[in-house]
Amino acid sequence: MKIETFEMKAIVIGAGFGGIAAALRLRAKGYEVSLIDRCAGLGGRAQVFERDGFKHDAGPTVITAPFLFDELFALFGEKFKDHVQLVPLTPWYRFHFPDNTQFDYGGTLEQTLAEIARIEPADCDGYRSLLVQSEKIFKVGFVQLSAEPFHRFFTMLRQIPALLRLRCQDTVWQLVSRHLKNPKLRQAFSIQPLLVGGNPFDTTSIYGLIHYLERAHGVHFAMGGTAAITEALGALMTRQGINVQLNTTVRRIDIDDGIASGVTLENGSSIAADVIVSNADPAHLYSAMIRPEDQAPSARLKLATAEFSMGLFVLYFGTTRQYPGVAHHTIWLGERYRELLADIFDHKELSEDFSLYLHRPTATDASFAPAGCDSFYVLCPVPNLQGAIDWAVQGPRLQARIVAALAATILPGLDDSITSDFVMTPENFRSDYLSAYGAGFSVAPLFRQSAWFRFHNRAEGIRNLYLVGAGTHPGAGLPGVLCSAKVVDALVPPAQVAAQLAARHYPTPALESADLVLSRKGKSFHWARRWMATAHAASATRLYGFCRYVDDIADEGMVGLDPRTALGLIAQEITCGESPNPKVADMISLMREGNIPPELMLTFIDGITSDLDTVLVADEGTLLRYCYQAAGTVGAMMCRVLGCDDPVALRHAVDLGIAMQLTNICRDVSDDARAGRRYLPASIVGELAPQALIKPEPAFQPQLRACIEQLLNTADRYYRSGEAGLAHLPFGSRCSILVAARVYRAIGTQLRCNNHAYWLGRTVVQRRTKMLVTAQALTVSPLFPRFWIPAGQHDAALHDAISVYQGS
Numbered sequence: 001m002k003i004e005t006f007e008m009k010a011i012v013i014g015a016g017f018g019g020i021a022a023a024l025r026l027r028a029k030g031y032e033v034s035l036i037d038r039c040a041g042l043g044g045r046a047q048v049f050e051r052d053g054f055k056h057d058a059g060p061t062v063i064t065a066p067f068l069f070d071e072l073f074a075l076f077g078e079k080f081k082d083h084v085q086l087v088p089l090t091p092w093y094r095f096h097f098p099d100n101t102q103f104d105y106g107g108t109l110e111q112t113l114a115e116i117a118r119i120e121p122a123d124c125d126g127y128r129s130l131l132v133q134s135e136k137i138f139k140v141g142f143v144q145l146s147a148e149p150f151h152r153f154f155t156m157l158r159q160i161p162a163l164l165r166l167r168c169q170d171t172v173w174q175l176v177s178r179h180l181k182n183p184k185l186r187q188a189f190s191i192q193p194l195l196v197g198g199n200p201f202d203t204t205s206i207y208g209l210i211h212y213l214e215r216a217h218g219v220h221f222a223m224g225g226t227a228a229i230t231e232a233l234g235a236l237m238t239r240q241g242i243n244v245q246l247n248t249t250v251r252r253i254d255i256d257d258g259i260a261s262g263v264t265l266e267n268g269s270s271i272a273a274d275v276i277v278s279n280a281d282p283a284h285l286y287s288a289m290i291r292p293e294d295q296a297p298s299a300r301l302k303l304a305t306a307e308f309s310m311g312l313f314v315l316y317f318g319t320t321r322q323y324p325g326v327a328h329h330t331i332w333l334g335e336r337y338r339e340l341l342a343d344i345f346d347h348k349e350l351s352e353d354f355s356l357y358l359h360r361p362t363a364t365d366a367s368f369a370p371a372g373c374d375s376f377y378v379l380c381p382v383p384n385l386q387g388a389i390d391w392a393v394q395g396p397r398l399q400a401r402i403v404a405a406l407a408a409t410i411l412p413g414l415d416d417s418i419t420s421d422f423v424m425t426p427e428n429f430r431s432d433y434l435s436a437y438g439a440g441f442s443v444a445p446l447f448r449q450s451a452w453f454r455f456h457n458r459a460e461g462i463r464n465l466y467l468v469g470a471g472t473h474p475g476a477g478l479p480g481v482l483c484s485a486k487v488v489d490a491l492v493p494p495a496q497v498a499a500q501l502a503a504r505h506y507p508t509p510a511l512e513s514a515d516l517v518l519s520r521k522g523k524s525f526h527w528a529r530r531w532m533a534t535a536h537a538a539s540a541t542r543l544y545g546f547c548r549y550v551d552d553i554a555d556e557g558m559v560g561l562d563p564r565t566a567l568g569l570i571a572q573e574i575t576c577g578e579s580p581n582p583k584v585a586d587m588i589s590l591m592r593e594g595n596i597p598p599e600l601m602l603t604f605i606d607g608i609t610s611d612l613d614t615v616l617v618a619d620e621g622t623l624l625r626y627c628y629q630a631a632g633t634v635g636a637m638m639c640r641v642l643g644c645d646d647p648v649a650l651r652h653a654v655d656l657g658i659a660m661q662l663t664n665i666c667r668d669v670s671d672d673a674r675a676g677r678r679y680l681p682a683s684i685v686g687e688l689a690p691q692a693l694i695k696p697e698p699a700f701q702p703q704l705r706a707c708i709e710q711l712l713n714t715a716d717r718y719y720r721s722g723e724a725g726l727a728h729l730p731f732g733s734r735c736s737i738l739v740a741a742r743v744y745r746a747i748g749t750q751l752r753c754n755n756h757a758y759w760l761g762r763t764v765v766q767r768r769t770k771m772l773v774t775a776q777a778l779t780v781s782p783l784f785p786r787f788w789i790p791a792g793q794h795d796a797a798l799h800d801a802i803s804v805y806q807g808s
């Protein structure tokens, strides 16, 4: 399938699996993509080594979530299985214990249970219950969260109850020990974190999802090795015109004014780009490739406090004979477990003993070694370079100990048959892959380094820069890094949209610019949006941001057009359903997505346009009609954007908008008066000129105070009606809207506390109060509203709203 290309350039730094997946995903979005890596081959840690006819996958060998590869090929209308042959393995792993007993894990559930029964019959039920729990964790940790952007703290906050319910603050060891009693089985079923760089005694039990992942999707080997997958992805990139530059190191990210604009290579040349994705180790990225002053404090803090995964000592070798009794994947366990892990992770000491993972690809694919021979690698977890180990001295010693141990157990005669051997130590991981402290898997998979606490997929403090790979959310391992590219896919706009925006000199896409504007000018909304379900937050921001944009045009006009003409033009474009202005175009598409009638937006624009005249409101009815135009419409549109079409809910939403606008009016009397606008109805305050309201004479103050109180009382009725409508909203949005309503209402309360003296300065809600009303709102929102609103109390306001709505 041919993908259309737009003139938007993306650079991906690092051709690990995360980088390759990101490059393909950006290509599918229409970017011109260049992929740069310092290694000689694609794949990052999944390099391929060939020596004397022996082939070795340097890193990953266990393929557990093949559907993630299917997804990459499907982006281009192709099928993964047409390019790579995956074979399911049985057993998945063979465990070899120090007493020379073995346990084969994998195959069907019955096969696994039979093996468990051989060791500890009582643990069969425990394994079943472990699987049930693992599935629950999988449904949250993998299905819901692995591709969810976590750069907002409140995304994390929202997930905490679910994570606590699943006891994800527990470690993998605790999870397994709750279900299994036998010490051997506890080891076998808790060892998986080591495959992503974590100590099972510290790693969050989210990683317990691996049991279900393996059971549901199998454990596979790619014929030809992981290298066959890398080659297939490389060929796909060539077919899609991705430019791959190997043996090239990026020295730094070029950043202007907080915006990443390109990269500078080691040779000094620069390459410009619109989007940059880094697959480098985030600790290296933030410490060596970005100046500290360009980073957000959060990134610097994470860098300073990060705990890293362990190092790896990997011995690659061939044998001049074959070992047919050795499984494809063997976990060879030593005498000590917890103590050994403490030496590696906590004390950072190289112990005399070890546990090993042994890979024998020739068990499945004879092409890895010359005829009659076997190819192996053995991986030994060791301290990373934070420990003071002289690898030039200790490497050969450790190698000798490992060979002796294997020769004495599962590879008899190894001392004589070993050939073409070579090693990688943590020092090679540092020099070859620029891995901080030579760690095998970047930052460790601890609960306090997960999700929001991990390095974000959107760079912290820098626009247009994104992160994928083991050190970012969700974490290490091939499934993790492939998912990190899905997160970035969700964050980067399609090239076509980005190109349109760039051509019209709109520096940021509608959503991002709306977000930026709202963080300064729509603080209550910005605050409340944190509690909104992600599915709706972006649309709500686009809508609210557009309304602020229209409001700003009323104040400032638009590229050479006076405000009235500019607003007229926007109204015309909304009516036609087409606009060259990307912000209006975005709103038009949002209106289509949300089934929003254009009349609502046109009425809103009318309301804003009416502000351009001198405003002298005659009575409360006129004021309510104006509030409906300028804000009730926004409430109704928001309701649609939040996925609610119920006409009753729409009317309540109109009421909430009206209530908020009345609050605004009470707060901003002086500002409006300076602009020649008096919204306080003449029927209450008399025919006062706007100027008289800025700093009113003491004689007028009592009637102004009374007027403000009357309007706040009206607002309260509308708030009650607005809140009563919350029951109609999806649960995930209800909290957020209630927070917005309560924070706004607190402005009125504050104004009352100030004895209604708006002229003494702009009324603001103190942060403490804001937190308090927010906490209250979050507490009551799940019960909302029937428990809270006395029956019938909102009806009067609703009735008023309907009559305003209908223009009567």
Ligand SMILES: Cc1cc2nc3c(=O)[nH]c(=O)nc-3n(C[C@H](O)[C@H](O)[C@H](O)COP(=O)(O)OP(=O)(O)OC[C@H]3O[C@@H](n4cnc5c(N)ncnc54)[C@H](O)[C@@H]3O)c2cc1C
Pocket: 013, 014, 015, 016, 017, 018, 019, 036, 037, 038, 039, 043, 044, 045, 046, 058, 059, 060, 061, 062, 063, 064, 195, 196, 248, 249, 250, 251, 279, 280, 281, 284, 312, 314, 379, 432, 433, 434, 440, 441, 468, 469, 470, 471, 476, 477, 478, 479, 481
């Ligand atoms: C020995 C070993 C065995 C493993 N086994 C398994 C397994 O069986 N199954 C599994 O799922 N996972 C396994 N893993 C983990 C898995 O391989 C990794 O988590 C994953 O491959 C990391 O991918 P990544 O996208 O983070 O990129 P990486 O593989 O880390 O690649 C990043 C690339 O970026 C390059 N780079 C960095 N900085 C720059 C720069 N400034 N300029 C240019 N290039 C740069 C690096 O050189 C590297 O090539 C294993 C890991 C190891 C080390």
